[in-house]
Amino acid sequence: MAQPVAILAENLTKTYVKRRSLREVALHPGRRAERVTALSGLSLETRAGEIFGLLGPNGAGKTTFLKILAGLVLPTSGRALVNGIDVAQDESTVKRSIGVVTSDERSFYWRLTGRENLDFFARLYGLGGAGARVASADLLEEMDMGSIADRPFMSYSTGMKQRLAIARALLHDPPVLCMDEPTRSLDPIAAKHMRSFVFDRLSRQRGKTVLLATHNLAEAEEMCSRVVVLDRGRILKQGTVVEITADLPGRDHYMLAVRGLDSPPSDPRWRCTVERQVGGTRHLIAEVNRDGSAFSDLLAAILAARGTIVSCARREPSLQEIFDQMGPDSPEGTG
Amino acid sequence: MRTAQTLLAFLKRDFLIEVSYRTSFLMQAFGILFGVLVWYFVSRVVQAPPTTPGLEGADYFSYVLMGLALLHYQSSALTSFSGKVRGEQMTGTLEAMLVTPTPIGTIVLGSSLWEFLLTSVKVLAYVLIGRLFFGVVIHPAGLLPALLIISLTVLAFSGVGILSAAFVLYLKRGDPITYLVSSASALVGGVFYPPEDMWPWLSGWSRVLPITYALRGLRRALLLDRPFADLLPDIRALLLFVAILLPLGVLAFRVAVRKARQEGSLVQY
Numbered sequence: 001m002a003q004p005v006a007i008l009a010e011n012l013t014k015t016y017v018k019r020r021s022l023r024e025v026a027l028h029p030g031r032r033a034e035r036v037t038a039l040s041g042l043s044l045e046t047r048a049g050e051i052f053g054l055l056g057p058n059g060a061g062k063t064t065f066l067k068i069l070a071g072l073v074l075p076t077s078g079r080a081l082v083n084g085i086d087v088a089q090d091e092s093t094v095k096r097s098i099g100v101v102t103s104d105e106r107s108f109y110w111r112l113t114g115r116e117n118l119d120f121f122a123r124l125y126g127l128g129g130a131g132a133r134v135a136s137a138d139l140l141e142e143m144d145m146g147s148i149a150d151r152p153f154m155s156y157s158t159g160m161k162q163r164l165a166i167a168r169a170l171l172h173d174p175p176v177l178c179m180d181e182p183t184r185s186l187d188p189i190a191a192k193h194m195r196s197f198v199f200d201r202l203s204r205q206r207g208k209t210v211l212l213a214t215h216n217l218a219e220a221e222e223m224c225s226r227v228v229v230l231d232r233g234r235i236l237k238q239g240t241v242v243e244i245t246a247d248l249p250g251r252d253h254y255m256l257a258v259r260g261l262d263s264p265p266s267d268p269r270w271r272c273t274v275e276r277q278v279g280g281t282r283h284l285i286a287e288v289n290r291d292g293s294a295f296s297d298l299l300a301a302i303l304a305a306r307g308t309i310v311s312c313a314r315r316e317p318s319l320q321e322i323f324d325q326m327g328p329d330s331p332e333g334t335g
Numbered sequence: 336m337r338t339a340q341t342l343l344a345f346l347k348r349d350f351l352i353e354v355s356y357r358t359s360f361l362m363q364a365f366g367i368l369f370g371v372l373v374w375y376f377v378s379r380v381v382q383a384p385p386t387t388p389g390l391e392g393a394d395y396f397s398y399v400l401m402g403l404a405l406l407h408y409q410s411s412a413l414t415s416f417s418g419k420v421r422g423e424q425m426t427g428t429l430e431a432m433l434v435t436p437t438p439i440g441t442i443v444l445g446s447s448l449w450e451f452l453l454t455s456v457k458v459l460a461y462v463l464i465g466r467l468f469f470g471v472v473i474h475p476a477g478l479l480p481a482l483l484i485i486s487l488t489v490l491a492f493s494g495v496g497i498l499s500a501a502f503v504l505y506l507k508r509g510d511p512i513t514y515l516v517s518s519a520s521a522l523v524g525g526v527f528y529p530p531e532d533m534w535p536w537l538s539g540w541s542r543v544l545p546i547t548y549a550l551r552g553l554r555r556a557l558l559l560d561r562p563f564a565d566l567l568p569d570i571r572a573l574l575l576f577v578a579i580l581l582p583l584g585v586l587a588f589r590v591a592v593r594k595a596r597q598e599g600s601l602v603q604y
Contacts, residue, residue, distance in 0.1 A: 001491040016599055039598075064599070070434045073599040106427030109348065111355040116348070123344035124435035124442075126337060152355075168431070 002045040005084075006176055006209035007069065007158040012078035014064050014070065014233070038064040038152040040233040041078070046211060048175070051203050053220040053227030053241075054213040060214035061233040066178045069211070070100045076248070082176055091134040096126070097175045099169030103184040110154040113179075114145060116163050117153055118171065125172035131169075133160045139167035142201075159190035166197070176209045177202065183219060191219075199223050217316060229322065245317055260283050261307030269294040281310055341437055341601075346452065353449070363453075367460045374399050374467055374589030385398045389529020393558045394542065397471045400525035401554050404458040408485060409520060409546055410449075411454040412492030413513045416500035419446035425504075430602040431502055434439075443500060456466065460487075479558030482565050484556065487573035488549035492516075494580025497532035500582070545580075547571040 020036040035086070037062045039118050046052040051141060053163040054062040067073040068080050071091040080087045082094045092288055108117050115136055121134030140149040148156070156164065162182060169177055183191035199222070202208040220227050221241035228238040239243050251270075258264075264272035269289040276283050288295045342566045378396035392550050420443060423429035453575060465471035495516055502510035523530055523538060524546035530538040541547040552569035555561040595601040 007544075014599070019598070041600060067599065072430065072433055072596065074593075074596045092436045092438075095434060098434075100434040102430070105426055109352060109426075111352050112348065116351055118343055119350045121431065121435065123341050124432055124437045128340065162587060231581040234525050 003049055005045045007046040007211060009042050009044050012039050012080055013076050014039040015076045028266040037233050044228055046209055048209050049207045051212060051224045053209040053224035054229035054230060055220055055227050059175045062230060063180055066180050066213055069178055071095055073335055097174050098178055099174040101165050101169045101179040103181045108153045109228050111152060113150045118167060121168050122171045135171050138309040139170055143167045158185050163185060171259040172210045178211045180213045195223055218302040251289055254286045255315055256286055257310040258284060259304055259308045259310055261305055263307055265301035272297050309325050338441055341441055342445045342448055345521045346448050349449030367457055371464045389531035391559060393554055397558050399527055400461060400471060402550060404461045405550055405553060406526050407454050407457055408489055409492050411450050413490050413517055415447040415450035416496040418444055418501040420503050421501045424602060450497045473557050474560035480556040480563055481553055484552040487577055488545060490570055491545040491573060491576035491580050494584035497584030500588050501587040505591040507593050525550045545573060545576040561584050
């Protein structure tokens with residue numbers, strides 16, 4: 001049975017009007033203020049319990065969408081619903097059912113301890129005195145922060161600060177979490193822990209719906225069941241990361257380590273570049289057409305030339321490469 | 336009940352932050368003591384007789400002590416709302432609070448409470464120092480009417496303060512009204528000298544300022560032991576200011592919040 005819809009955006013548009021300086025107004029009183037479209041007819045839905053990714057570069061509209069859901073920004077037109085409730089109509093109820101995680105370390109009181117910060121925000125989420133203390137203590141334990149809970153926030157590492165941000169978003173046990181680049185400033189190990197916590201504990205075990213805004217394609221692939229790729233407020237593509245990258249025009253990239261090969265085989269369907277040579281092993285980057293047999297033909301050509309393939313790995317395209325190949329004017333765009 | 340608990344949480348937060356700056360309390364206590372001393376010695380030089388028009392029988396030191404005390408309340412009411420909004424915008428904590436279900440009005444009010452509480456302690460300290468060390472006579476019967484007058488004064492000036500917060504929220508800068516009201520209050524509001532001693536064309540402006548009525552009422556209640564009936568004209572004037580300024584401030588704030596959400600600038604500074 002399909003899960004109920006947790007987040008629904010219908011033709012959501014947000015246009016910002018750039019404020020004009022007094023000088024501009026004085027010099028050009030009749031000129032219309034410049035408008036910037038952050039979201040253009042965005043329509044999507046996420047299912048309860050799903051981790052849904054918002055992929056896109058800076059300015060794509062990811063944060064604007066999250067801010068609309070959080071009640072910080074009003075849409076220009078269209079509507080957004082969380083668990084069936086319109087965010088513009090009943091902001092308070094929506095805020096009770098979502099938790100927001102940003103990567104902004106400044107959103108805490110640095111001179112207070114982690115526990116004091118959580119106690120304070122728990123009150124803002126409507127928890128009573130005892131309830132606030134219990135929720136804070138439980139979450140600090142869950143985030144493995146029990147031993148440092150009474151240290152000032154300013155003494156925390158970036159990873160600890162980010163864990164506290166997640167704990168804060170969970171204080172009122174919301175069914176929906178909006179996460180804006182939660183691993184942005186974390187080291188790879190901390191980022192991995194964060195991803196597994198969100199995936200295993202929040203999504204799998206506790207059934208939270210997670211809306212994850214990220215630049216990181218690998219992160220989206222690891223965590224999200226579905227993603228949308230946004231650019232300048234429009235959806236360029238949606239589906240699983242594998243579907244999105246598989247359907248791309250252009251070439252796949254492979255990293256090959258080959259021994260005993262004098263020169264890489266050539267063919268119009270691929271292009272091999274020697275990246276480096278270590279001893280008798282050549283490390284090649286192969287750009288191969290996506291026509292089904294080109295890659296196996298390349299491997300066969302290497303073997304036929306008496307080369308030995310030591311290793312072979314597909315390199316995932318970066319988000320930038322996806323944008324370059326998809327382009328904002330791609331016919332797949334919905335805007 | 337829940338709102339009261341939330342407001343208490345703000346008080347606790349600000350108390351904890353305040354005490355984390357260990358020398359802050361000490362410095363503020365010295366500030367109060369120095370302020371009282373400065374005006375004590377000024378009053379010895381001035382030596383205005385209690386018969387001076389406007390002093391209404393009070394000695395000059397007692398007169399100016401009340402002026403200073405109420406000026407603190409005015410300053411808190413005018414600047415704490417906008418100051419807190421600005422401060423929380425700049426530290427990045429405003430966004431974290433605004434994504435909670437707590438209404439923005441409660442957030443702004445709660446953020447200002449500590450300032451008012453601290454001001455009350457300061458005012459109490461002024462009065463106590465004056466009473467214990469400098470012989471200022473405080474009439475206990477006037478305490479309740481004085482509380483009423485102070486409350487109305489705070490509410491009236493809070494209207495202007497909330498208006499100022501609306502300016503900060505939307506325009507990201509302070510408004511000229513607060514500056515004008517502060518300066519005019521100090522100049523013609525009867526804080527340091529009676530308006531009656533000024534040129535008539537200038538002292539006339541004191542009638543449009545709440546602090547004029549607040550100070551006259553407060554001095555009559557605490558220093559001159561006047562009956563409540565004598566205080567009623569000033570209390571009525573303050574009520575009128577509250578009835579006009581507070582809804583105006585709240586309305587402007589609501590408009591500013593809506594406009595800022597439309598522009599997406601709610602947490603920008």
